[in-house]
Amino acid sequence: MKAIVPKPIEQYAAAHSTPHSALLDELEAYTLANCPRPQMLTGRLAGGLLRILVKLTDARRILEVGLYTGYSALTMAEAMPKDGVIISCEVEPELATLAQSFFDRSPHGRKIEVRMGPALATLQALPVDAVFDLVFLDADKENYCTYYKELLPRLRAGGLLIADNTLWSGSVLKPEEETDRAIVSFNELVQRDPQVENVLLTLRDGMTLIRKL
Numbered sequence: 001m002k003a004i005v006p007k008p009i010e011q012y013a014a015a016h017s018t019p020h021s022a023l024l025d026e027l028e029a030y031t032l033a034n035c036p037r038p039q040m041l042t043g044r045l046a047g048g049l050l051r052i053l054v055k056l057t058d059a060r061r062i063l064e065v066g067l068y069t070g071y072s073a074l075t076m077a078e079a080m081p082k083d084g085v086i087i088s089c090e091v092e093p094e095l096a097t098l099a100q101s102f103f104d105r106s107p108h109g110r111k112i113e114v115r116m117g118p119a120l121a122t123l124q125a126l127p128v129d130a131v132f133d134l135v136f137l138d139a140d141k142e143n144y145c146t147y148y149k150e151l152l153p154r155l156r157a158g159g160l161l162i163a164d165n166t167l168w169s170g171s172v173l174k175p176e177e178e179t180d181r182a183i184v185s186f187n188e189l190v191q192r193d194p195q196v197e198n199v200l201l202t203l204r205d206g207m208t209l210i211r212k213l
Ligand SMILES: C[S@@+](CC[C@H](N)C(=O)[O-])C[C@H]1O[C@@H](n2cnc3c(N)ncnc32)[C@H](O)[C@@H]1O
Pocket: 040, 041, 042, 043, 065, 066, 067, 068, 069, 070, 071, 072, 073, 089, 090, 091, 092, 095, 117, 118, 119, 120, 138, 139, 140
């Protein structure tokens, strides 16, 4: 991921944002030091936005596609009320085990249910009446359009779908690879959808907020 916002600006913004919990800081440090592709971690700025959006929407049922080491899931769990539940999808067992080891050390960890396996299969196996207040889309970009079509009907009116990496290092301006084209298709699908209002934020690698009308 090539940064879109100059690093000094990102660092200044992070330094002027409410700090995260000590456990989240430890998880971030551990991931950056020990895990493959650490740039995948949501991080302080995007995490701070997630935390505030969870509180603003009073979200109690959240669906996350893409757990990695659990940073965004734990960030959102910390912002949810006691009876909050997050279902988070992941395919890599080692990552899920690592994430769980941090969840087990948090009073909010019990709010997080990790569902192993391809996310699409997990979504299609959800009970028909499963409805969510907030969805965080942050996994395989090639499936973003499919996840969107699968999840929008499960989002309550006024609910929020948040999609990460929707600028894809700027390649949306000149798509060449399959993933570039997948993100472009997703951005156009959302932009054409009369059921939602949306804004694509130039935060980190692009973050789209999609509110169901
Ligand atoms: C960008 S990372 C998620 C970052 C995470 N939200 C965070 O804040 O740290 C994407 C994750 O999605 C997982 N993933 C990719 N394709 C998947 C799929 N089809 N189903 C479930 N998980 C998938 C990857 O293994 C990876 O851990």
